Amino acid sequence: MKDNKYKKIPVFDISLSEKEKEFVNDCLNTSFIGQGSYVKNFEKEFSKFVNCEYGITTTSGTTALHLACKALGIGKDDQVLVSSSTNMACAFAVDYCGAIPIPIDIDKETWQMDVSKIEEKINKKTKAIMVVHLFGHPVDMDPVLKISKKYNLKIIEDCAEAHGVEYKGKKVGSIGDVGAFSFFANKTITCGEGGMVVTNSKEVAEKAKSLKNLSYGKVNKFIHDDIGFNYRLPNISAALGLAQFTYIEKIFSEKKRIYNRYKKNLENIRGIKIPAIREWATKYIMWVFNVYLDQSFPITRDELVKRLSEKNIETRNAFVPINKQTILIKKYGLFKEKDCPNANYIMENGFYLPSGNTITNEEIDFVSEEIKKLS
């Protein structure tokens, strides 16, 4: 085991292979560091992998979400129902369109959007539902599809943490109208920074493609079709993503190893809860290993993470949900802090453990033992 007296066990780390060096060197050798064939191939391979006809790379998961919303026509004063417990990129992407994110509480056991709470938040201004397949577990999509049909709403799938995940045999990202992936450094596949919009709609794909590239004119390049953005992913970044894609199954198997080891070690400790995996998650791919505490654990989450940090074990607390963000509460005046009690409970009691792909089994056992000692 790496001697943890000197070495921190980080929440995540990256392990790169010779393939990344080969592809990046190819960009350097050919001088195609801006746009080039790696962008096209990454879009082609990754969109095919998630069963979508179109893939449009972007500079981040945040810009992918923004493009997805824009391409669906979400605009001023529209409302989008969003899973409360998520990265604020989801809420911000909606806000960038002049629209308003409305938080939907999560299911306490799975941490995913509680789909039974969607309908009560629908009104005339509601235009879309943004589901977030959080931490590699899919949202229960059948009820979401049914509601979207009934009220004529669009569905945006945030798949930032769910590369390759399947709901009832269907790849996430291909179920709603549009999906958005992140390739940030801590994601399953990474470009350092990057993202991708995926869709089976030609219209949405064309709109996203144009908007991401400053909406240059089709006849006269410099007479623009719309107010566009520069969200172009560089070739050199796409080369990193494409290289990792060539061994994605190996990355998945490492994630499985980490999940199974932690689960076996921690599942019988009183007061430690592991988020549930539902039967509809036909392919669950852990992004990071989460736990939450119930009342029977002798110390609080904050005390526990402090004690782990004293042992050089890094952890990360659960998201502060949309309904707790003062900046959003003040701006819209449409929701309150206490609106999503389950998301609030997880915010106070949930956290994740070191889950980088290079973590050894001995390190996982060490982290688990330290938790056990405090239980």
Ligand SMILES: Cc1ncc(COP(=O)(O)O)c(C=O)c1O
């Ligand atoms: C669920 C979720 N959505 C969106 C994002 C934003 O992605 P990015 O950091 O690539 O902008 C993240 C985090 O990185 C995320 O975890």
